[in-house]
Amino acid sequence: MNGPQDLGGAHGFGPVVPEANEPVFHAQWEREVFGLTLAMGATGRWTLDHSRYLRETLPHVTYYTAGYYGIWLGALERLVAEIDLDQPSRVLTRENVRPAMARGGPTDRPGPAPAYAVGDRVRVRPMHPATHTRAPAYVRGHTGTVVTVHGSFVFPDTNAHGEGENPAPLYTVMFPASELWGPDTTASDVCADLWEPYLEPAA
């Protein structure tokens, strides 16, 4: 979706302001939102893709003013409201935190053979789905070169909406920065990780 999250190339946000000796958390409630979000994520009651969708569908004003953990909290409230709390969860226990985090949640899956190879020129399909997608607007319609074929991964566009993992080949595609921005860039190249359904052969 072309929501508040899709920020690549936007103007008007001002300079990047790093904070010297920044703490990991700035308030106790941020620690609690972080811990709650990870603990509930580990129950498997929703997918990471769905939680991203509920963050990016917060009102634009909220997204830009709530701060990062404010966005997490806003989405967590919506996620909790969607599930039946009377159905039990597979609870993450204290003892399981370290093993579960050390394991993580790999998203590579057996899937179809890739249609493209390293060196192939591909174009990102012009598209503006109102649903979740991980093809940022600034690459759509533009042509680049496949630099890595990663194998098949869970496809977020369907997984975010309860329509299945539908593993699809994932590629790193390198775009000359001038292809994306014309003269208005200081980059040489921009690489993005894009699933095969986003791509078509370059003309």
Added chain:
Amino acid sequence: MDDHDHDHSHLSEMEVRVRALQSLLEAKGHVDPGAIDELITLYENEVGPQNGARVVARAWADPAYAERLFTDATAAIAELGFTGRQGEHMVALKNTPEVHNMVVCTLCSCYPWSVLGVPPVWYKSAPYRAKAVADPRGVLDDFGVSIPADTKIRVWDSTAEVRYLVVPMRPDGTDGLSEEELAALVTRDSMIGTGVALAPAGEPA
């Protein structure tokens, strides 16, 4: 920043909302409060950029390790014990005099937790996410970092579950240093591409 952090008689809106949610989820048996404490401890105190610095220092010191790192970063990083959440599918990017790499997530805040910990505020902020993919030299200016004009800047947008670790160039004057001494020169920002490695004491930056 929260002005009322230590004043429990005046809870902020955020504190009230978090506590309401936490109480509900605990009462209904969906979360273990001990697990929440453990998650906070783990990511506030243990998992951080010192992990990535060890990976970079090893790559600088050991060419065979560097080759493994640039071939299969997930496996090479796991050799040092760093695995798991937000580091399941790692790629290492090598900075050279010809190419300087910078990593961003324009769509949210994807970041290699297993080697860098949780991201700083600026990495998750709109200014960085908006600017890095189009004007990375402007970002470097914001950080007070200068990269030669003839070095290409290549930006990597973490749009999927692949996570990127930049391996900065090894500073001059570090030939005799131990891996531990090398790791002390590797800053978090140098592993994102918004900085460079520190010069050793006594050497010009």
